[in-house]
Amino acid sequence: MIRTVSVGLGDRAYDVVIGTGLIDRAGEHIAPLLKRKRTAIVTDSIVGEHHGERLSVSLERAGVAVDIIVLPPGEQTKSFAGLADLSDRLLALGLERGDMIVAFGGGVIGDLAGFAASIYKRGIDFIQVPTTLLAQVDSSVGGKTAIDTPRGKNLIGAFHQPRLVLADLDVLATLPGREMACGYAEVIKYGLLGDFTFFEWLESNVHAVLERDTEALVRAVGRSVEMKAQIVAEDEKEAGRRALLNLGHTFGHAIEAEMGFGDALKHGEAVGVGMAQAFRFSARQGLCSSQDAVRAEAAIKAAGLPTRMSDVRPEPFLAEALIAHCGQDKKAEGGTLTFVLARGIGEAFVAKDVGRAALRAFLVEDGAGG
Ligand code: NAD
Ligand code: GLY
Numbered sequence: 001m002i003r004t005v006s007v008g009l010g011d012r013a014y015d016v017v018i019g020t021g022l023i024d025r026a027g028e029h030i031a032p033l034l035k036r037k038r039t040a041i042v043t044d045s046i047v048g049e050h051h052g053e054r055l056s057v058s059l060e061r062a063g064v065a066v067d068i069i070v071l072p073p074g075e076q077t078k079s080f081a082g083l084a085d086l087s088d089r090l091l092a093l094g095l096e097r098g099d100m101i102v103a104f105g106g107g108v109i110g111d112l113a114g115f116a117a118s119i120y121k122r123g124i125d126f127i128q129v130p131t132t133l134l135a136q137v138d139s140s141v142g143g144k145t146a147i148d149t150p151r152g153k154n155l156i157g158a159f160h161q162p163r164l165v166l167a168d169l170d171v172l173a174t175l176p177g178r179e180m181a182c183g184y185a186e187v188i189k190y191g192l193l194g195d196f197t198f199f200e201w202l203e204s205n206v207h208a209v210l211e212r213d214t215e216a217l218v219r220a221v222g223r224s225v226e227m228k229a230q231i232v233a234e235d236e237k238e239a240g241r242r243a244l245l246n247l248g249h250t251f252g253h254a255i256e257a258e259m260g261f262g263d264a265l266k267h268g269e270a271v272g273v274g275m276a277q278a279f280r281f282s283a284r285q286g287l288c289s290s291q292d293a294v295r296a297e298a299a300i301k302a303a304g305l306p307t308r309m310s311d312v313r314p315e316p317f318l319a320e321a322l323i324a325h326c327g328q329d330k331k332a333e334g335g336t337l338t339f340v341l342a343r344g345i346g347e348a349f350v351a352k353d354v355g356r357a358a359l360r361a362f363l364v365e366d367g368a369g370g
Pocket of ligand 2: 142
């Protein structure tokens with residue numbers, strides 16, 4: 001079962017191939033894109049252990065020479081130190097400009113290897129082989145690459161589009177349930193931001209997706225990628241419409257920052273709370289109905305994701321601290337607050353100049369300490 005979505009970026013257009021058995025056929029897909037039959041697979045130790053051998057064998061069967069660089073799993077790898085280590089290892093392999101990096105892992109590996117590809121010898125091609133649901137529906141598509149610094153996440157990076165994305169649904173079999181739920185937050189985001197029919201389908205099929213039913217995954221990943229591809233083709237560098245993909249991310253990021261970006265609260269979980277808050281804030285502002293906010297929250301909760309700040313920790317977050325994080329968001333312009341809000345389910349829009357007083361009142365009403 002294969003579905004292919006094209007990201008229409010002119011001479012940098014590429015396909016996102018979604019389906020089963022793709023790792024075993026990766027060589028057939030990747031070999032025709034190579035100038036010299038030489039690749040470096042970048043992965044983390046968990047993904048490498050589960051699936052690395054199959055990917056190498058598949059490339060070698062297609063006559064492609066493979067080196068594997070295995071990095072430690074976890075967000076801390078997406079750092080200046082991680083980038084220096086990876087760049088040095090690529091140089092030691094003698095990778096040339098015409099060769100290819102294959103990013104094989106979740107968003108951490110995709111973002112880091114993609115950024116390394118954007119600057120290695122002033123830029124070489126790379127392919128994304130995403131192995132988490134989050135990476136398949138979001139981070140592997142669209143060309144955003146980055147590392148974190150102690151001052152914040154994804155602050156140093158580049159737009160560098162991959163040449164191909166191979167999203168093999170079979171690899172999700174080894175993904176922990178908590179990571180599946182985190183990826184689902186990004187899936188339902190597409191329904192909430194722009195496709196009511198998809199949202200309704202997800203309401204009825206949440207368990208099939210989380211239980212990794214192939215047909216349900218093809219539809220969920222396929223529709224998510226289709227929507228992302230369309231938005232990226234219209235607004236590659238996020239001058240406008242691409243910001244819609246950040247639905248729930250400004251609220252979520254503020255809570256994540258307060259929790260210290262650790263395992264206690266994962267990004268997808270923070271986005272779950274953030275999307276529910278974006279709908280509750282929209283309802284409070286009279287932009288959408290309170291029934292829509294209740295329905296959005298129920299659909300997020302059905303995946304086992306948190307939707308309230310009190311689901312994250314019992315002691316209240318401080319409203320002022322949350323507002324300060326919102327002001328540092330990459331969407332913020334000239335000190336004003338920008339949020340993705342909604343006029344209904346499937347009708348998100350970018351709201352510039354959100355008033356601090358209205359935001360503060362909402363956050364206190366929503367459970368933050370005043
Ligand atoms: P991740 O890459 O850390 O993967 C999560 C965990 O799952 C890791 O421990 C990893 O080793 C493990 N794993 C991955 N695939 C597996 C598999 N098939 N089986 C078993 N274990 C597996 O996390 P993530 O959620 O994929 O990505 C999060 C990152 O993505 C963040 O750094 C975030 O900033 C970034 N991101 C980027 C974009 C973008 O547009 N570039 C979008 C969203 C998120
Ligand atoms: N994940 C948000 C974006 O790609 O723009």
